[in-house]
Amino acid sequence: FGRPCAVVDGNVKRVLARLLELEAPANAAAALKIYQQAAGRLLDPRSPGDYNQAIMELGALVCRPLQPQCGECPVQHHCGAFAAGRQQELPRRMPRKALPRHHLAVGVIRREGRILITRRPENGLLGGLWEFPGGLIQPGEAPADACRRNILETVNLQVDVGRLITRVDHAFTHFKIAVEVFQCDYRSGDLALSGPVKAHWVAREALESYPFPKVNHKIFPLI
Numbered sequence: 221f222g223r224p225c226a227v228v229d230g231n232v233k234r235v236l237a238r239l240l241e242l243e244a245p246a247n248a249a250a251a252l253k254i255y256q257q258a259a260g261r262l263l264d265p266r267s268p269g270d271y272n273q274a275i276m277e278l279g280a281l282v283c284r285p286l287q288p289q290c291g292e293c294p295v296q297h298h299c300g301a302f303a304a305g306r307q308q309e310l311p312r313r314m315p316r317k318a319l320p321r322h323h324l325a326v327g328v329i330r331r332e333g334r335i336l337i338t339r340r341p342e343n344g345l346l347g348g349l350w351e352f353p354g355g356l357i358q359p360g361e362a363p364a365d366a367c368r369r370n371i372l373e374t375v376n377l378q379v380d381v382g383r384l385i386t387r388v389d390h391a392f393t394h395f396k397i398a399v400e401v402f403q404c405d406y407r408s409g410d411l412a413l414s415g416p417v418k419a420h421w422v423a424r425e426a427l428e429s430y431p432f433p434k435v436n437h438k439i440f441p442l443i
Contacts, residue, residue, distance in 0.1 A: 226259035231279025237311030241300035246311035326354025327404035338416035376412035
């Protein structure tokens with residue numbers, strides 16, 4: 221506090237974009253320098269704290285995103301967007317990229333009253349957590365066939381794929397998944413892991429004692 225440094229947050233960017241008619245998208249990382257330089261030019265180095273507080277409050281209370289209170293704005297007569305009637309147009313924003321979506325098929329495999337679970341490697345996404353065996357559905361592949369194939373490839377078991385238990389959607393930071401969950405019965409084969417680092421046959425009531433990703437907790441009540 222008290223240092224001659226201009227704050228630049230979402231509210232401040234909105235004020236600057238309208239006041240100075242800045243065309244740079246406010247949510248673009250490459251535009252941050254433009255907004256920082258603009259804020260720096262307006263900063264009063266003798267009282268930076270007062271300036272920062274004032275422009276943040278102006279953005280939060282007056283220069284609102286959808287309904288700017290231009291009639292109450294103390295800098296209305298200096299505002300480029302107000303003069304041009306562009307308050308609703310500015311600040312510009314880059315459209316967010318749609319998150320990629322991955323489709324998976326997994327099996328709740330039962331054998332003699334127990335369910336097979338596998339553990340992911342420590343490194344990588346969801347490292348060290350347990351899950352039901354399965355994997356990605358290839359383009360044009362039926363989900364049940366993908367379930368059968370992935371189980372054979374990852375744990376070396378032949379299974380009979382039964383009914384669809386549920387379909388679960390889940391969003392991570394950079395992608396989304398849609399998981400088809402099938403009831404499966406063990407048919408033949410000896411466990412041999414390719415991908416997972418551990419596998420356990422466990423009783424249904426023991427599932428909650430293992431660390432699973434959140435998406436799997438949506439499945440537990442249905443099995």
